[in-house]
Amino acid sequence: MTQLMAGGITVNGTVTTHAQIPISSKDRVAVDHTVIYPTPRLYVKFNKPTNVISTFDDPSARRDLRFYLKKYKLPQTLRPCGRLDRDSSGLLLFSNDGYFINHVLHPNHAVLKTYAIQLNKPLSPSHQSQLQLGLFLPDGPISIDFQPSQSKTQFLVTISVGRNRILRRAFDYFGYDIVTLHRQSIGTISLGNLPSGQFETIPESQIKNLALN
Secondary structure, X not given: OXXXXXOOEEEOOEEEOOOEEEEOOOOOEEEOOEEEEOXXXXXXXXXXXXXXXXXXXXXXXXXXXXXXXXXXXXXXXXXXXXXXXXXXXXXXXXXXXXXXXXXXXXXXXXXXEXXXXXXXXXXXXXXXXXXXXXXXXOOEEEOOEEOOOOOOOEEEEEEOOOOOOHHHHHHHOOOOOEEXXXXXXXXXXXXXXXXXXXXXXXXXXXXHHHHXX
8 A cells, every 4th residue: 555645636536635645556646537557458569670689788888778768758668579680670558557568478369460561582383382381480370370471582471479580490491581570450459550669559449459469
């Protein structure tokens, strides 16, 4: 239980004039009709550009995620739901809701992620078939779903695992380099037309749909 200094605040909708009032985890505190306790949950999506490090404090002083949170004056309590390597771009989800972050990241939930990729050379049908059936890398199995494509080097692929650089390592196993990798969706949440380097609030309905899947 915490204590809160009075000063034009309401507790559970009732104005309080007490200098100090005990607050429990079940209470709702607002100042000028803005809820300050419990901390409002926030969910946003971000279109990560390439050459951005998915950390908040890069030791080499390269452009990182904190740069963009500060640029758009977003709460520093937001944390990303996963990562994209420096050479990759596309959808990142941010939240201050630990339950939501854990749901997105936990392997038991197998949240689907879709990427647009371009390879350095045409993918042979036999290698595509093996990637679809699945293979074992040193850190575990991986299988990739391919959507129909008109190109032998450009594909839309979906995976349900989130291990480090897993797509790049899976294609490298057969001798291919991924030239560009752009994440388009995570579960039911898609990047849409969000410009590179910008954030957008995610509707609560989409959060509930993802949490239920």
